[in-house]
Amino acid sequence: MRKRFLGGLALTCIAIVLAVFGLALRADTELEKLVSSQFNEQQLGLTRQIAKDIQTNFQLLEQGLQLLIERRPALDQAGLDHYLSFFEEWGVLGIGLATPDKSALEAGNMLFSPREDVPASELSDSISRDAARLSTDRDPNQAVLGAPLALASGPFAGRFTAPLLLPSRPERPEVLFFLLDLQAVAARYAAGVRSGKSGYAWVIDHQGDFLFHVESDFRGQSSYTIRQARNPDISYERINQLVRTRLLRGEEGTDWYISGWHWDVSGEMRKLLAFSPVSLPPEPDGERRFWSVGLAAPDTEVYGLMQPVVARQWLMVGLFFLAVLFAAAAFLFIALRWSETLKREVDAKTEHLRRSEAELRRERDKVRQSMDQLLQTQEKLMLSERFAAIGEAAAHLSHEIKNPLLLMGGFAQQVLRTLSEDDPRVEKLEIIAGEAKRLEHLLVEVRDFTRPPRPSLVETEFNELVRQVADLFQDQAESQGVVSRLALDPKLPVCILDSDQIKQVLINLTKNALEAMPEGGELSISTARDADFVRIEIKDTGRGIPEEVMKKLFHPFFSTKAKGTGLGLAVSYKLVQDHGGEITAWSTPDQGARFTVRLPLNGPAQPQADQISPDRSPTTTPDPSTPTPPSGEPA
Template sequence: MFKIWLATVIVITGILAIGFNSYRIMELNAAKAFNDQQLFLVREAARSIRAYIGNIESTLRFSVDIIGYNSQDDMLAEKVLSSVFFNTTGQILYLFIADPQGTILYQYPHGSSLSVQEFNLHSLLKPAPNFPGWVVSRIVNIGSPAQSLFSFIIAVPIESKKGSPVRWLCCVPDFNRMKQQFIYPVRSGKTGYAWMVDDRGVLIAHPNKNLEGKEAIAASKSGVPEFSSVSLEDIVRHKMMQGKDGTGEYISGWHAGEKGLTKKLIAYTPINLGPLVWSIGVSTPYHEILEQMADSTRRLVLFLGCFIGTIIIGSVWLLWQEKKNQQVNQHLQWSQEVFNGITDGISIVDQHYRVLMVNDAVCRWQNKPLKFFLGRPCHDVFLERGELCLGCPAKETFATGQPAFRERVSITLGGKKYYFHLYTFPLKDEAGKTVRVVEYVKDVTSERILQSEIIQNERLAIIGKMSAQVAHEIRNPLSALTLNIDLLEDEIKGYAGIDTAEAQELVHTIKHELKGLHNVLDDYLQFTRLPKIRLAQGNINVTLEEILAFMEEEFRVHNIVVKKSFDPEVPPINIDYDQLRRAFINLIRNAVEAMPEGGSLDIATRINGNWVEITFMDSGEGISEQNLEQIFTPFFSTKVGGTGLGLSITKHIISEHGGEISCESRRHEGTRFIVRLPLHEH
């Protein structure tokens, strides 16, 4: 759930970042396009001003040509000045002819109140050697103290026949008219305006006439004196005053008569007048561009809002789905826990009898990981068969679509035989066809063993009583018979001079058979009177060493090779030395008797969990599977003359120690008995 919210926040943040970036790109593109339009406006204004001044300069040159041919005709000069003044239709405020020292020789109109002394004519009319044929003065205030009037002088030389200027035809253009015609009408946006500076950075044209004659940088601070616009200063000093063309933006201290910091867009272009440079700029508040973008911005915000809303709705839906999936997963987990918590084995197979799933009980029985079963045929992984089992209940369930049952199925796992009841149940698709089968295996081994033990105990009780009674009834006559045979043997030995060899042989045979009967009788009596175990600390390895030393001659006679592998880490445990010795001797003698032609006997000890494990492995012929189930049953024996009580007594002794005994055997490979005794008393 946290991941979904985190992903949602990341996506929304990314969208907002993209939206903001898109807005910034739109804003920058709009500002650039707007500035390009402003640049076009100022270029047109500059072109018009250059044309305006060029027309005045052409008129002056034409007049100079007339005056130059008649340089001494004063009346002609007066007429030319008057004609130029009236023909320029108000473009010129004042005309005059001056000598190189700046002395005015002729003027028109006569008696003009304009003062041209501010222009420093003496310096102006001595241009550099490479001047372009006309000169333009800086703009100065030639008005009265009560009313400012800014203008400039255009001067064209009247040359002598030798080519040197002897007089100058000068005019003072109507700069206010020029501003009214070419500067003030330029508008950009709602409140944008044009203004002009000279090459000193002085404002020579501005909608706020109070600022004219002031430096542009100082004028920008008039609204907020403590404010300094680095960007405007850079534009004015390093671009406009240098005669460069371009666009930019800056922050001003006022706009349209209102004080306050205002971000503006600016476009500027130069007017080159010989060595002098004027520069026209047009400025527009940045927010007016944003106002023009309002519709686009609203559409962008609406789109982003809808998109983000969709994402949030999707996230809520995903959270709902996630919660639902968590509930489903929780139920699946519970089902899986129940599935694995069942102590009986459960497996699911498909129509090809491949295992799709097993629970933990099956893995424990087989001592294999889950992946060992998946995808393999059930008859292969469970019974190591290459084909279906006879009477397979899963096959029946696939065929009938009904549950099936098989009783007392037996398999051997890890050398131990298990008994199961096998149930199969169908899993059907929507069409009612059986596509999977559940195999439910109930382990009834313990029940089978318990039932067998109950029956065996009942049999043992009956056999014990019968054995005691039979042994009692037989012992007395057998003892009398043995005594009389001994007497008879002594009697036969007393016959001197008579050949009694045959009689003595018969007596020896009878005594041997009587001894065998006594041994059988002793086994029966021992079985009926098994002593109670008395436990004490003892070392299994030492016990086995003593037994092997005791039976060393027997091993030599029967050509048996004994191999020992005793774990020195096996600690002392609680045992009944005599009874355990008897049990071990029984197991070893059985192994010796299983190898009449000789062989090997491997005896090993080790610690296995909470048990001390002792194994006896012979290389004899082995025990058939049919007989293997009955070897611990009293009176069952495959040996000629055997009583069938040895392994029963051995099992009883091991059980009284709280231990276990099991047997593994394969025909022609040998037999292994495994005895497990507890490390600690239970």
């Protein structure tokens, strides 16, 4: 007892500690998810602001172009130079005028206010093509963004530039434009942005090229290849897939990817990424492009934010563990001190309860047995009274009907003998004689049911008796297409019974089984020993017996046949009962019916003459699952 108690206490303590440990781990996971989510939302807010600022930059430049178009006639070269110096802060490298029918920009004519270090000759053809591509159905008051071009010479070599174009006047084929330094526009708003301690922003254009990155050698390079060139030992498939499928399609969201470095730290690491799209002015043909702003930070920053909370949490878990150990030790001391006294008291109470329970169980069994006997006696008394009246009435009617019936049949036979075969009255007299004979047979069955003879018990080979019955119906079975199968127990001992009465029972059951299979089937007859009883089962594969018929299956004078007397199964039940046996019926839908007869090997234990065929058979047992369709009808 003490060992079990100590083992239970130890298991309880372990379970509590494991439960607390599991809850702490779960809390760590939930905390990580919460902090990661908040961190990503913070990064997403920053990317949205950068994207919004870049879009606002383009809107301000578009408004500047519209203002320049309105004031251009009144501006001299000094005024244009002043405009250029003002817009240089917004990423403007030059102000120009282009016409679709000219292929070059001429200094002082087409590009009238350039910075001296901008190689205008490299831009002439590209800007002219953009001017020629302006869609005729576009909004004349909306600026368009030309094709980006990387400069090849000068201090801006390698920088991406693009013209922001706006038609000068509807009646004149001139296009006013700002020449933009796209990388300066991106850097103006993305440079210096930090997420957490070390997270940084980058901007890519519609082709996936870096317009801005904290690593200067990344700027102007393809984001698909520059990472791999920086650290070829790591796969960048995830970030490249994100760029292709989400960032360049103008989506906004958060995700993660694997990187090979972060500032001065090298090695494979997991980074959290937030990204937002930048909607650019349309192209000359009306198509829109997107840039994407990304903000990346290693996930270790999230863990750094969590570390103080996690440390305090595990400190509390440790203190709780010590408290559990202390409480368990105190409880163990107190429990061991009083365990013996409690054990004696519990044993005494248990013994008292055990004796009381045994006494109650005996009394309950006595009451149950008395109730069962009372119900059986009451049922037998009611059945005896009911069927005594039925038997008396049947015997009286049989006596009153039998003599006139014999006279009618005899007179009909006498008249038949006096008539020639071709007399038309012969057929009617034969009908009278046949019906009289049928009624006489019915009266004999009624007499047998009301006054059955006592069993004449003799030693009988039960299997041989079954074979005789099967042989009687062999021809009928073959004519109906029924396959008969016998499974007789060869070790069955000799039985003490009335062979004629039991043969009648088997004939009734076999006949009913064949009538249940008019279109063929399978008839199975088997015997077996069941303790001190012999058991025979007769099973057919007909349509089954309905539940409402099962309830009245052994009632006298109950039949579902057009010409049935309703005494076949009732007589069979009475004969089996007189032998001290029992007969049961079972049926299930579309699987036929099975009748089982159990007879004592050594004959009935006491005379059964006073037993009357019951009004209902408590041993008819339809399948409890579902009602059964008819397989046959009681005789």
